[in-house]
Amino acid sequence: MYTIGDVAKATNLPTKTVRYYADIGLVIPSGRSTNGYRLYSGKEINKLIFTRRARSFGFSVQECRELLGLYEDKDRSSRDVKAIALHRIAEIEEKLLELRSLHQELTHLADSCNGDNRPDCPIISGMSG
């Protein structure tokens, strides 16, 4: 069992956010210590890491709730879980393409900066005419 500070370190989330996620019922600590401290298990830590990643790619808290729910809802059929997961995977693949595009744009910019004079913006001036 870990206190919120340990959890923050392990998940790379601010304590404020971990507390917030507990408040809104997204990731609830498995218990409280006698002095009222939130106590988290490895399971919650994994949920929080998963949530941090999903959030950082634009999935809303509500969508994170759904994704986390995929693993917990014993009543949901295997087929449903797969359908939702595949839908999200498609979204993630699109995000991967966009992220590579962003990467390439910035790399191109950085590459253009070898000398002392900088060319026009390769992205913006590219189409501006």
Add this chain to the structure above:
Amino acid sequence: MYTIGDVAKATNLPTKTVRYYADIGLVIPSGRSTNGYRLYSGKEINKLIFTRRARSFGFSVQECRELLGLYEDKDRSSRDVKAIALHRIAEIEEKLLELRSLHQELTHLADSCNGDNRPDCPIISGMSG
């Protein structure tokens, strides 16, 4: 020159957001029509597409302002631009790793859903013990 609706289509941003970015001075339309409509050129459209991508990967509006500024600030040295760009590129590469990780986790989950009975969560139960 494009009106805000055309811009919304081209950039895949809501008109509300395009207007908001104009209000906060992030991407300012190149002019106004006689009837007061915002008019955008291809250059602004490219800025908006760039911004949408950067925003969707967690760069703040302020950071987008800085990134867009890299291309416009004639006073900034080539060296500075390169340094900032490389810093952002490192961040993006980290995001790429995380996004692949998320992709893999969900793929693993989807793959586990071939039959009718679903296994325990491969991510969450993995470490929970």
Add this chain to the structure above:
DNA sequence: CCTTGACCTTCCAGTTACTGGAAGCATTAC
């Protein structure tokens, strides 16, 4: 024993980045 510092708690206000809706003017389509 006491205090210093680093934890933790709740609560409440503020921020960022939109987002929805009302009221109204402009243009196109029938």
Add this chain to the structure above:
DNA sequence: GTAATGCTTCCAGTAACTGGAAGGTCAAGG
């Protein structure tokens, strides 16, 4: 000529934090 669509401003609301105050807890040092 009027209905639909698209634009305008303005203002209020929401999502997801984020900062700060006020205070309890606990291990270490004097």
